[in-house]
Amino acid sequence: MSKIPKLPISTKENRPTILNGRPTSRILAKTLSDTDKKLLILNHTKPIGRNGVTTTLPAPRVKRAASVPVAAAGPSAKTSSKTNLNPKIPPYDYKARFQDLLEKHKVLKSEYSDLKEKHVETAEDYEKVKEALQSTNTEKDIIREKLLNTIKDLKDRTSELQNLKIDYDITKHAYEELQNKIKILNEVANNLKQKSLEYDHLDKEYNDLSQRHKSLQEETDALQNILALMYKDQRILRNTVQDLKGNIRVYCRIRPPLETEKSKPLFSLNVLDACSIEVEKTELLSSAKKGKSQHSFTFDGIFTPHATQEDVFTQVSSMIQSALDGYNVCIFAYGQTGSGKTYTMEGSCGKENYGIIPRSIDMIFSCMEDLKRMGWELTVKANFLEIYNEVIYDLLDSNKEQDSHDIKMVNSKGTDVYVSNLKEEEVASAHDFIRLLMFAQRNRQTAATLNNERSSRSHSVAQIKIAAINEMRKEKFTSNLNLVDLAGSESGKTTQRMDETKHINRSLSELSKVILSLQTHQSHIPYRNSKLTHLLMPSLGGNSKTLMLVNINQFDECFGETLNSLRFATKVNSCRTTKAKKNLTMVDNF
Numbered sequence: 001m002s003k004i005p006k007l008p009i010s011t012k013e014n015r016p017t018i019l020n021g022r023p024t025s026r027i028l029a030k031t032l033s034d035t036d037k038k039l040l041i042l043n044h045t046k047p048i049g050r051n052g053v054t055t056t057l058p059a060p061r062v063k064r065a066a067s068v069p070v071a072a073a074g075p076s077a078k079t080s081s082k083t084n085l086n087p088k089i090p091p092y093d094y095k096a097r098f099q100d101l102l103e104k105h106k107v108l109k110s111e112y113s114d115l116k117e118k119h120v121e122t123a124e125d126y127e128k129v130k131e132a133l134q135s136t137n138t139e140k141d142i143i144r145e146k147l148l149n150t151i152k153d154l155k156d157r158t159s160e161l162q163n164l165k166i167d168y169d170i171t172k173h174a175y176e177e178l179q180n181k182i183k184i185l186n187e188v189a190n191n192l193k194q195k196s197l198e199y200d201h202l203d204k205e206y207n208d209l210s211q212r213h214k215s216l217q218e219e220t221d222a223l224q225n226i227l228a229l230m231y232k233d234q235r236i237l238r239n240t241v242q243d244l245k246g247n248i249r250v251y252c253r254i255r256p257p258l259e260t261e262k263s264k265p266l267f268s269l270n271v272l273d274a275c276s277i278e279v280e281k282t283e284l285l286s287s288a289k290k291g292k293s294q295h296s297f298t299f300d301g302i303f304t305p306h307a308t309q310e311d312v313f314t315q316v317s318s319m320i321q322s323a324l325d326g327y328n329v330c331i332f333a334y335g336q337t338g339s340g341k342t343y344t345m346e347g348s349c350g351k352e353n354y355g356i357i358p359r360s361i362d363m364i365f366s367c368m369e370d371l372k373r374m375g376w377e378l379t380v381k382a383n384f385l386e387i388y389n390e391v392i393y394d395l396l397d398s399n400k401e402q403d404s405h406d407i408k409m410v411n412s413k414g415t416d417v418y419v420s421n422l423k424e425e426e427v428a429s430a431h432d433f434i435r436l437l438m439f440a441q442r443n444r445q446t447a448a449t450l451n452n453e454r455s456s457r458s459h460s461v462a463q464i465k466i467a468a469i470n471e472m473r474k475e476k477f478t479s480n481l482n483l484v485d486l487a488g489s490e491s492g493k494t495t496q497r498m499d500e501t502k503h504i505n506r507s508l509s510e511l512s513k514v515i516l517s518l519q520t521h522q523s524h525i526p527y528r529n530s531k532l533t534h535l536l537m538p539s540l541g542g543n544s545k546t547l548m549l550v551n552i553n554q555f556d557e558c559f560g561e562t563l564n565s566l567r568f569a570t571k572v573n574s575c576r577t578t579k580a581k582k583n584l585t586m587v588d589n590f
């Protein structure tokens with residue numbers, strides 16, 4: 001940095017010719033009297049010639065003269081002024097006056113040279129001051145520039161500071177967040193630590209439980225084995241009981257009159273015991289013939305008009321159990337139109353009104369759970385068909401034009417049959433099955449509307465096929481459960497539709513023939529004489545269990561048909577098939 005030059009030290013002698021900020025000349029002009037001023041002008045403007053005539057002198061620079069300090073003029077100047085006014089010199093004494101003036105001039109000259117010297121000094125000082133001023137100015141410029149730079153720098157720094165402040169705030173915020181996260185992480189870490197401890201504890205418990213589970217599993221396996229053996233014994237026992245009861249069993253169900261039928265005359269019906277009834281036509285007693293028409297019938301069981309759907313199924317369920325044990329089973333409802341066959345087999349709305357078919361599937365699926373526990377895996381399939389005028393219709397196919405359906409042999413042994421082009425659905429639950437049953441019912445009703453009460457005049461068959469496999473015991477079996485709602489069994493005399501009746505009666509009479517042939521152990525059983533017997537062959541033959549429900553009503557007008565039904569049922573009941581054989585096979589490879 002350049003140094004500002006020092007001004008010369010101010011003294012009385014070198015003090016600048018500025019007094020109170022005013023130029024010295026002006027002060028001088030004020031302090032001098034008018035006469036002195038005139039004289040001063042004369043002395044400095046006109047030089048005095050030898051002859052006393054004033055010569056023209058170059059005009060003194062007013063400034064310089066004026067710059068003479070009053071102090072510099074000294075007491076002589078005052079004296080001169082006084083001399084000038086000296087009244088002692090008479091005006092005519094020019095010589096004295098001249099001398100006086102010379103003196104004054106000498107004084108003034110000396111003052112002038114002093115002043116000149118001082119002027120030179122002052123000029124020098126001035127130059128120095130000027131130089132100092134210049135250098136000061138330069139320095140001032142430099143400083144100014146520096147100051148500007150500094151201000152700019154300051155501004156930049158301020159802006160930088162602002163940015164830094166923002167950065168700081170952001171960083172501070174991030175830091176706080178980080179702190180929070182660290183806090184949370186610490187909490188998580190603590191929790192984890194806690195959980196880890198809990199996990200260790202649970203792991204230990206799990207290991208203990210695993211051990212217990214293992215030993216329990218072993219116990220369960222042993223129990224399961226015992227259970228399976230017990231189940232096997234139970235099955236054998238059940239079958240023995242059924243064998244003793246007979247493989248064709250017949251139950252009679254008497255339908256109650258409906259509200260609308262309450263006024264209809266009834267024939268006399270006495271329930272003698274759990275298995276026997278007696279029917280008597282009172283009208284005949286008062287007739288001219290005077291004969292007493294009284295008939296007794298004995299079956300495996302009687303269901304009175306008060307018997308509920310549940311009562312019926314309780315008796316029937318042993319047959320369903322047989323199907324689950326691997327036997328072919330056929331349950332059919334026989335009786336005249338309106339005797340309650342469909343109600344017995346399918347039932348009506350509401351669970352308590354469910355008939356044998358929906359209850360059977362419920363039982364199959366609930367038993368399936370027990371069988372699963374014993375290592376059995378069951379597959380259930382179902383199909384629904386109708387035989388009308390010796391033609392088979394698929395009730396799961398809603399197409400009006402169906403492919404023809406024929407009954408064919410499953411294998412060369414001829415022990416099992418199937419129906420060609422028939423839709424068969426796998427059933428995963430009882431609900432699934434009910435859905436299919438309802439679909440079949442709808443299709444049957446649609447066909448009935450189109451074809452004049454076809455439903456009463458056709459045989460309806462629900463086939464449930466069970467396939468079971470036990471990998472653990474290396475056993476498997478299949479069984480067919482046929483649930484049949486037969487066509488109304490009216491005789492030809494009582495109906496208008498002869499063609500239908502012919503077909504129905506033929507098939508029912510073929511059914512009767514098959515049963516009789518089985519009863520008398522004929523070498524040839526005429527299964528193929530009707531579609532119905534052909535279809536039911538596996539369920540009617542030796543390797544099967546059959547249950548017939550003969551449905552009757554008590555109306556007087558139906559007495560003849562009721563007798564026919566009861567006689568047919570008696571014929572069936574007297575038939576005892578050969579001992580049923582279970583379809584169980586031992587398997588090496590699954």
Ligand SMILES: Nc1ncnc2c1ncn2[C@@H]1O[C@H](COP(=O)(O)OP(=O)(O)OP(=O)(O)O)[C@@H](O)[C@H]1O
Binds near residue numbers: 456
């Ligand atoms: N045990 C019963 N309790 C109450 N109502 C019954 C009973 N049996 C049948 N019904 C009712 O009697 C009517 C005739 O029964 P259902 O239709 O079952 O006879 P069906 O023999 O099947 O006749 P179809 O041969 O015409 O099919 C139906 O309204 C049915 O609900």
